Amino acid sequence: MLRTLPGLLAARAAARPDHAALRLVDGTGQGAELTASRWLARSHSVAHGLLDRGVRPGDRVALVFDGSGWLDYAVAYAAVTGIGAVAVPLSATLPESRLRELHEHAGVTATVGSGGWPLSDLDTGRTDPPPVTVDAGHVAQIIYTSGTTGTPKGVAASHGNLTFGLDPARPPLRHSRHAVHAFPLGTNAAQTMLVMALVAHPTMVVLPAFDAGDYARAATEHRAGSLFLVPAMATGLLEAGVLDRDGLGFVELVSCTAAALPPAIAKALAAALPEAVIVNNYTSTEAAPAHTSMVFDADRPASVGRPAGGADLRILTAEGTAAAPGETGEVWLRAGDTARAYHGDAAATAATFRDGWVRMGDLGYLDPDGYLYLVDRESDLINAGAWRVSTLRVEAALHEHPQVVTAAALGLPHPVLGATVAAAVVLRDPGATGDLRTFLAERLAAYELPTRILTVPELPRNATGKVLKGALRELFAQRPARVAPRTEAESALAGLWRDVLGGGEIGVGDDFFALGGDSMRATRLAAAATARLGVDVPVSLVFDSPVLAAQAARLAELAPSRRDAAAPGDGVPLSSTQESMLAWMWATGEPRDVGPISIGIRVRDQLDPDLLERALTEVIGRHESLRTVFDRDVARVLAHCPPVVTRARARDVEHAGQLCREDREGRFDTGHGPLVRAMVASVADDDHVLGLAVHHLVFDGASMGVLLHELGLAYSALRTGAGLPPAPALTVRDFVAYTRDRWQTTLPHWHRVLDGAPANLVPFAGRRTATRLRSAQLEWTLDPALVDGLHRAAAAHGATPFMLIASCWAAALAERTGTDDIVMMSPVPGRTLPGSEALIGCLSQSLLLRVDTSGTPGPRELLRRTRATALAALDHQHYPFVEFYLRHPGAAWLRVESWAGQAHFPGLESEAFDLPRALDADWPTPGGEPDLQAPELAVVQHPDGRVAAHLLWNHHTFERSNMDELADSVTALLAAAVGELDPQSPTHEEQR
Structure with a gap:
């Protein structure tokens, strides 16, 4: 019987009938109590009222209360679970549409509280136990997850699950007369505190909502030996200064749950409450009561501890094998045979709950001593290019900055890298962002540095204080702020970006690839920076630090270049590719031909072949490479080397293509020229196929766009009498x-x-x-x-x-x-x-x-x-x-x-x-x-x-x-x- 909620309440009422199990206080310190005996009596009275109205074991009953109704909620919860029905705790502050959605999902048949039966209407005055037998395996509650990363799920927990490890003969928290929390109704943290009140030694003091001043006042007036918090509440207490001002030297335990406690916050708590033990508990709505526990240790500030309370812990690799110490994998927890399940979702249950183990959705690793370190939520981990960035690590670094009150990191979509790191921060001085990037650069790798930092008055959070990443992404979408370059180096680099990317406004948080950069433009940017900034810039730097501010910082670390610019020569030097081509062409003793670079264009317009020839001649005159011929491995430039432009009439388009192909084959004399050919195969006066071919010795694929652009300009200029732009300054x-x-x-x-x-890829199958x-x-x-x-x-x-x-x-x-x-x-x-x-x-x-x-x-x-x-x-x-x-x-x-x-x-x-x-x-x-x-x-x-x-x-x-x-x-x-x-x-x- 003790493995059921009504069994625990009956045992508490029998052992300590006058003990105040729960006390609700408001901001003034005033409040009301619920003793163990009163709790039991009222729950029996309401239980009979529920049975009278047709509620039966297994029915789902929504309990809809706000924070001021905590005591009534506790009675209703005990009454519902006492008749074998299933409690569905929901906050009355939820929107009506959300309440309807959760009612429907849970299959609610009755509601107590807001929108349903008032508790007073169910009070029959009968204090005898209801005539229902409740077993440990019966479902006691459906609690909805926080939904920080997706649609909340309803997690069903049995009586045996909720009472696991609890023994009235060994009441927890025996060091305290009072313990304080302000967890909102409808959350797993609040449910944990409610069940704890059935067996705990102290009175559980509850606030209707969290306010730093009210919380500290309640702790002081009750000389609470234990404080229960989530990280956001801990941050609020520290920021308000109430821990120091109100002198909470009597606090012996500070227990944080719901999320990993940032090391900087844990360290600050330990400093503010030097006599208290700071504990970080790691669990989830799905995994409870299984958890790990970590007493803050300056040598292990980021660890969330080892299994506690009879829980088991394992880390599995992607192959499903046990991870070695230090190896990152999926975190799983287990607490005996008490596993929970998702209500009405067999597929999700199968994916998360396996053989008593619960998949936490986090990635982590164990150190050699078995301490757990979280890398990140699997869904929050940022795949930034080839790197997987931990938001927890980024957030930990942000919290170390003296101006940062709280912070959250997340991934934003990126067209090249897939995702990029961003951060939202709450600052003591909203204007104090100047050194934040430099501060982070000393603590994070280049790929971990946020590409965008957004200053906000507060972070969007759910009822338990968890940051809502989806809402944060909306904030970034609404505020695509572009900060202008602030330093001389950033301004110079922004100018190079404009040259390479084709103009436009550039901000310090802009990403080179997001603005249209690619590997070719990255190569040009690296070369431009090398030439103009006096440092040797590798292309890999652009890939590894694509954000302007980070690039400028990296460039400042590079050593100055000592290479002198090459002086122009009188000869015609061969490019590396030309050397290799000529070596191949003469390797057999008789010349072979590397052939042309060619392109076909269908022109459905009036095309004048004579004008085309004149335009092509004009372009050749502007580029000495198109007038270059070769005596074996020696190049010389001709003063004049006109193209060959052939006209032909084609039977149809297919024939026109065949003529263009034949024209490009074997028609080039590399020793005398010309090395440019064009074929105009006309199907009709307004339908032509233009084949354009330039010998590869003087031309490459990247030249084709330049040739076509200049050819179009020259053709138009000859028709209109306009002039051509000047030839490139660089030869x-x-x-x-x-x-x-x-x-x-x-x-x-x-x-x-x-x-x-x-030398060769041998053997090769089929050769x-x-x-x-x-x-x-x-x-x-x-x-x-x-x-x-x-x-x-x-x-x-x-x-x-x-x-x-x-x-x-x-x-x-x-x-x-x-x-x-x-x-x-x-x-x-x-x-x-x-x-x-x-x-x-x-x-x-x-x-x-x-x-x-x-x-x-x-x-x-x-x-x-x-x-x-x-x-x-x-x-x-x-x-x-x-x-x-x-x-x-x-x-x-x-x-x-x-x-x-x-x-x-x-x-x-x-x-x-x-x-x-x-x-x-x-x-x-x-x-x-x-x-x-x-x-x-x-x-x-x-x-x-x-x-x-x-x-x-x-x-x-x-x-x-x-x-x-x-x-x-x-x-x-x-x-x-x-x-x-x-x-x-x-x-x-x-x-x-």
């Missing part, structure tokens, strides 16, 4: 000289990374021996949902889609070769100086990416490795590529391209027209050696949003069926990566 030869000057500093990196790497080269191609379209998932998954881990695709390509290559040392080759635009984005030339850099796939890494780990490799390569992208390409000729090519809007002739109604990527040429291999080149993967985003993947390979080396298998493998690996890494993926949610 190709000056830029190439600059890149070659970088070689001496980047070489050590490439030797360190590539020494010992394989045949072949001594000739002829391109073949397979194209397939990626599902739009997969593409969206790739972007989200990459952003969530601080990566780019290229990095995620590269990690999957490495995995596919490892599958086909059986090797785990994968070398890939990928081009980047190479435009790293301010103004270089306007240059036309062969300036792209080919990065050799060596990825370790050993140990069968999952998508997360493989992306981490690939990201680190790619960022390091970008930081060292100007290097003598030919030296390393000759050592690793079989590196697998990967191209990830976006032509967003480039396949258009400016000024005319036009659109992209697909030309095949593969060339028709058939060449011998160098020295007649077998071809060991791996297939190439290209992933191309078209202007219409469609993303196509291409495999290109040597027709003589692989069968088409081999490439079909490889294409399937690439697609499957991309899907698997999205499934694990995309925050919106169902698989991802299951794993979390």
Whole structure:
């Protein structure tokens, strides 16, 4: 019988009938008491009234009271549970719509209090026990969770659960005559105090609502030996100064619950109440009575302790195994066979309650002594790029600042990183934010620093003092404050951002990637900062510190650059890529051709081929790279090198495309020129296919947008008589000289990374021996949902889609070769100086990416490795590529391209027209050696949003069926990566 609530109340009334179990006091200290015997008698009287009105065991009865009705509520609760019915405690302060919702969810059949039967109407005057037998296994109450992270759930608790560990023969809190709390009705904390009143030694003193002054006054007048708080209440008491002013030296115990007590607050409590024991209890509505308990320890200020009161604790990894000390995993608690359950939600119950264990929804770890440390709520943990940021850690650092009263950290959506850290703070002086970022930078890692800090008069909280993160997000959405640069360094950096991103207002809390930055723009920003600020800025700094204020702080820590600017030379220096191309072209003794960069455009407008030729000649005159020819490995610039523009009549659009393709094949003389060709294949007077091809020796993919832009301007100028804007101030030869000057500093990196790497990816499944080269191609379209998932998954881990695709390509290559040392080759635009984005030339850099796939890494780990490799390569992208390409000729090519809007002739109604990527040429291999080149993967985003993947390979080396298998493998690996890494993926949610 003692394992039921009516059993405990009867035992208390028999042992201490005149003991004041509960005392309700108001702000003046006045109040009323409820003795144990009176509590029992009144509960019997009301119980009979409930039975008379048809309430039966198992019925759900809503108890709707406000704080001033605590004593009546206690009577009603004992009456309902005393007849085997189920109490549903609800606060009368809830909106009517919310009360109706909870009534319906719980299946309430009767209501006592506000909106229902007044307690006085149920008072029959009968004090004999009701004729009902209550068992420990019967459900006693349904209490609703706080709902800080989602829709509140109704948690059903049995009599045995609520009475677990309570023994009237050993009353808790024997050191106190009075214990004070102000927990609101309808919360788990209030229910714990109510049940505690059935057995506790002291009188439980209750306030209708928390007010720091009233609370301290009640504690003083009752000389309370025990205080029960939540962290928000503790902060309120400290901030009001009442702990010092009112001299609460008689307090022996301060017990905090509902949330982790920030170390700074715990330390302040210990200082204000030096004679008291400060205890932090960790549990949840679902887990109670299981809990951990921690007496504040300056050596373990962040720990929430070890299991207490017969509870068990475990930490499980994602695989469901026990975590080692120091290893982060999911926190589970158990208290014997007394587990609770979610009312009416079997699926949620199965996910949270397992074999008596309760999944807490928190991540944490144990130290070697078994003390629990919380990392964060699993739902609050911020996936900021490749980092998982603990809001508890950020909040702990914020609370250390002397001006911070209280604070909350949360994640806000971010288009590249997935989420970014933000914080809301209540300050003693609202204007004292100047040094807050600097203060945090000394305590937090760069990725943990809040990108936005919002000052608010108070934090939105629920009834138990927990911060409502959803309401906070709304505050950030309503106040998208942009703070102007405050220092000279921030102003200078903001100017560089405007140059790279294309203008617009820049604030210190702005995120580079959120404003449209990408890896190419990050490279340009790093180079611009290097050139203008006098420090060597790595590209990785932009990724690791994307917020302007954090970037400026990081730049201030860098050592000054000692590199002198390269002086322009009289010769025509070769770019790194040109060197490698020329070496490949002459490797067999007879010239081979790397071919052109080409594009097709459908023009549904009047197009004048003669005017087009004149415009193209004008553009060539502005760019000496388009007038450059080659005598084996020596470049020279011609004074005049007009293009070849061919006109043809086509039977239909398909024929027009075929003519454009034929025009680009094998028609270039690299020794004499011209190296620019155009084909206008006309289907009608207002329907043409324009094929534009420029030899790769003098042109790259990044040049195409510049060429089309200037060609459109020149075409329009010739029609209207307008002038052209001036040519770029930076010349190709000056830029190439600059890149070659970088070689001496980047070489050590490439030797360190590539020494010992394989020359070729061998063996390769399905490869045949072949001594000739002829391109073949397979194209397939990626599902739009997969593409969206790739972007989200990459952003969530601080990566780019290229990095995620590269990690999957490495995995596919490892599958086909059986090797785990994968070398890939990928081009980047190479435009790293301010103004270089306007240059036309062969300036792209080919990065050799060596990825370790050993140990069968999952998508997360493989992306981490690939990201680190790619960022390091970008930081060292100007290097003598030919030296390393000759050592690793079989590196697998990967191209990830976006032509967003480039396949258009400016000024005319036009659109992209697909030309095949593969060339028709058939060449011998160098020295007649077998071809060991791996297939190439290209992933191309078209202007219409469609993303196509291409495999290109040597027709003589692989069968088409081999490439079909490889294409399937690439697609499957991309899907698997999205499934694990995309925050919106169902698989991802299951794993979390």
